[in-house]
Amino acid sequence: MTHIEAFVHQLTEALKGRNADYIEARLEESQSSHITYRGRELESIGRTTAIGGNVRALVKGGWGFVSFNNLGELAGSVELAVKQAQLVGNQESQLAQVEPAVDVVSAEKDKNPVAIPLAEKKQLLDEYNDIIWRTPRLQTSIIGYSDGYKKVIFLNSLGSYIEQERADIALRLAAVATEGSEVQQAGLSLGSRGDFSLIKGRQREVELMAQHAVELLSAPQVKGGEYTVVLDPVLAGVFVHEAFGHLSEADFVYENDHLRQIMVLGRSFGNAELNIVDSAAVPGLRGSYKYDDEGVPATKTYLIREGKLVGRLHSRETAAKMKEKPTGNARAVNYRYPPIVRMSNTYIEPRVTPFEDIISDIKEGVYAKNWYGGTTSMEMFTFSAGEAYMIRQGKLAEPLRPVVLTGNVFTTLMNIDAIGNDLEMNQGGGCGKGEQMPLPVSNGSPHIRIRKCLVGGR
């Protein structure tokens, strides 16, 4: 068996004496398993192992990057990365100062979920699938389980050596109900930092999800237009990720003078109650880590404090070019990609208003829960709810078909006029940017109320 440790010495030597301003390398070793169900039967079960690595070089502001599975030609890979960077570079290299680190971060509490017997995983999924199938009028079920465990060794030309291990579990369940040519579905996403016990014991949630899919068959579609919308913690978490999180990633901003003017620190984006945070330093969440993929220690970063823009997420390069502090947010989904600026655990801080008070004075509005997905173009964004209900005279009323909501970052955040006291972090999501997906992140929020939110509908 080949292990990445065996290549560390050779790689350390290969990084020396190169004609580059900076070089880093990552070696990665991983294992994973997956189980999927479509309908009553198990559809696919598989195991995967991988070993690979990459080298990234910076010369006069230009980057070269080489990724590979063959670890036998490390010197050649380093040479190619440097040569590519030389072809690109024609200005001054800028990277924020970071102390070289030598550290070994073992997975500690993360148990290796890949090592759990497949029979045990299958038993849990069988149980959930049975619950879905017990629901009357249900057409089919879709279940996707995956887990992974990986070790990454990071080396750079400044003398850093960081070894990090991490584990991850993701479970997505969906129930499909049909009637004639009418098809409706409801879903549930769960995840954890490798702790299998956290996805156990969710029988009641699975049952409610399956019932909801059937309920949707007779639910009406909302009439399109502007509504006062209340989001539950799960959907509000997706909202904060899409509506603001991506815009705070400095790689969108740092070389764009117009955006730098728009995203100037101190600009008001919301009312004084609104605080938005990204923190990889909170332990135990799916977006948590000790060092990012450039070897920078994780931090807790306020993006919005009391409604004003106070920070953004950085790589070493974006921090240097914007003369701000690095935040440790450069992440790569795996060794095939260079690190880019990403979120980690992003949330709206809780305030004091209980849920009942948030909806009590809404005459006609929409309560949107759970998520299908979300996407952003920076200025405008959409996010979709897996469950939705009308709010009438301050009370939850009839269920609606899934709704898609849209907003504009410069107005929608301003229209948040109530923030609840019930922060929850959702571990079920994965984020995509460029080709790099799904990256483990978590999002969270308390219940929030948004005035004048545009909802698509009939």
Place this chain on the structure above:
Amino acid sequence: MENILAQAKRVAEEAEVFMVSSEETPVQFEANRLKHIQSKQSHSVALRIIKGGKVGYASTTKLDDSQELVSMAMETAEFGMPARFEFPSPTSYPQVEVFDPDIESISIEEMIKLGEELIVAVTSHTPDIICEAGVTKSVVSVHIINSQGGQTNYRKSVFSLGVEGTLIRGTDMLFVGESQNSCHPLLEPKAVAEVVLQQLELAKNQATVPSKPLPVVFTPYGVASALISPLMVAFNGKIVLEGASPIGNRLGEPVFDKKLLLWDDPTIAYRPGSRPGDDEGVPSQCTPLIEQGTVTNFLYDLQTAALAHTRSTGNGSRGRGGLPTPSPSTFIIAPGDTTFDEMVQDIKEGLVIEQLMGAGQGNILGGDFSGNVLLGYKVESGKIVGRVKDTMVSGNIYQILKQIIAIGNEARWVGSFLNTPPLYCPSLSVASKG
């Protein structure tokens, strides 16, 4: 490879080894400047076995550890689904050209020059625009062998050239973009830039739309972003088998407008979506899906076809390195006889949709879509008058594609997957702010 197959055959009834190697070279520009050159070399091997009548599966990028690969596949076979299919025996494949050796001789310097020309062509039209551009070449080798003696072996080259521009005025952001790809080198950056310049021209002014049902022309990009995901799901033989496709029991029935023709075709020469055989080694074929509005076929891999008592259409695909599952290779929608200008001229008040954001997030299975118009134009009295914003459109593809007013006479490729003309639809629900 043969070694892995031999080891697997000693412990399992049947086995198949699937190996992919690729080398990709992306040259990337950010903020109008060259930023990054990459080289991505990858190898992976996947083993599928049938043991005790059940399917086991494992994959790895470690090329020196076939024993671990075989034992992982054995471990999963204990729980795997019962195999209802046989691996393909030796067979002949259609001649599908997907490799152009010229791609290998294009130098990095030439690729840099192409990207620079592309950006200059856009910025000389609109100096304030900030562009990201990418010029990428890649070569992929696929090799499949199985215990029935079946063998598939091919090489594919892909070249792509694309640019995305962001134009910011105050807090208003406009996103434009175009990308093209082929198995041949693409050496005409002007052809890519032309499309972007036209978007910039049409989006110069802003316009508002009322919240009410309006006629809509979907451009090829618009068709891709709004209408295609539900169709991909609906024609998937697996979804049909589960009873979750709205058209699953309507084979031979007129579900769509008579003018609509759709087929799946992985045999078109030098297209990145083409290949001589699928990821299970089943020969490629052209499969008609909608003929004159009538549902004619669904797409199958080996296992799903066996369960549905039909035969594979050669659409077994290993999306993210997992087991094969049915997936379209290339969707082709036949062009009609109306020009784009004629469609626009026909509209008193309506929309042209070029890019819909978030449309794939709703109830795709049921055909519902709803999205924000990321790039789209208002039409008044037969003329495009400007770009619309903060606007959502919603609809259901089964209602929309049942009654199409006209189909454009010019089709184009959108990405490597879709070739479509513009579609002109009578009425879509529009909700707008203000």
